[in-house]
Amino acid sequence: MEKVKLILASGSPRRRELLAELGYQFEVVTSDAEEEHRSDISLVELCERNAEIKTQAVAKDLPEAVVLGGDTLVYVDQEPLGKPKDLAEAKKMLRRLSGREHHVCTGMCLIHGDRVEAFHEVSSVFFKEVDDATIDRYLEQVHVLDKAGSYAIQEHGDMLIERMEGDYSNVVGMPQRLVDVQLRSFGLQPEGL
Numbered sequence: 178m179e180k181v182k183l184i185l186a187s188g189s190p191r192r193r194e195l196l197a198e199l200g201y202q203f204e205v206v207t208s209d210a211e212e213e214h215r216s217d218i219s220l221v222e223l224c225e226r227n228a229e230i231k232t233q234a235v236a237k238d239l240p241e242a243v244v245l246g247g248d249t250l251v252y253v254d255q256e257p258l259g260k261p262k263d264l265a266e267a268k269k270m271l272r273r274l275s276g277r278e279h280h281v282c283t284g285m286c287l288i289h290g291d292r293v294e295a296f297h298e299v300s301s302v303f304f305k306e307v308d309d310a311t312i313d314r315y316l317e318q319v320h321v322l323d324k325a326g327s328y329a330i331q332e333h334g335d336m337l338i339e340r341m342e343g344d345y346s347n348v349v350g351m352p353q354r355l356v357d358v359q360l361r362s363f364g365l366q367p368e369g370l
């Protein structure tokens with residue numbers, strides 16, 4: 178029997194690294210699927226939904242493959258922060274996160290033929306009190322325009338973050354433990370380690 182192919186439906190270099198770390202063999206196929214921005218469903222449902230939209234956009238042309246996609250939502254006071262459009266907006270977001278807790282939800286979806294499984298994980302991140310000078314130094318060192326919430330925990334995260342609760346990989350873009358369990362339930366096994 179021919180082995181089922183695993184496809185990662187994501188242009189995110191972080192997701193690629195996190196999946197490779199688990200030891201799975203996979204290929205990357207991206208789409209230009211549009212994320213939804215809606216307020217009639219919860220934020221957790223929204224990130225699962227957007228993960229499913231991104232995954233479906235690739236899976237519809239690859240019925241033989243197992244396709245994995247994801248979406249990371251950073252939110253504070255139940256309000257999603259998104260990716261900043263410029264450095265001024267990034268600075269505003271980081272000022273808003275200063276000295277307090279916020280949440281990061283990553284929704285993931287796996288599709289194989291008619292089988293669709295969406296799941297998510299939520300982590301809490303607690304920022305230090307950061308002044309403008311620290312924010313400016315952070316923004317000089319880290320490219321944040323492609324990062325939800327205007328920061329990357331994996332890049333100089335200690336400049337901003339006091340502590341976190343939950344799965345670290347979930348904040349970076351893919352909850353590795355959950356993804357591993359789900360991939361096994363689709364009959365896949367790591368083989369590259």
Ligand SMILES: Cc1cn([C@H]2C[C@H](O)[C@@H](COP(=O)(O)OP(=O)(O)OP(=O)(O)O)O2)c(=O)[nH]c1=O
Nearest residue numbers: 187188189248249324325328329330348349350
């Ligand atoms: C909070 C946080 C986000 N991020 C990144 C992860 C995601 O790449 C990005 C969130 O954007 P997403 O819209 O989830 O993903 P993406 O546009 O990068 O990739 P694709 O849709 O093709 O899968 O923010 C970090 O790298 N570190 C962090 O600490």
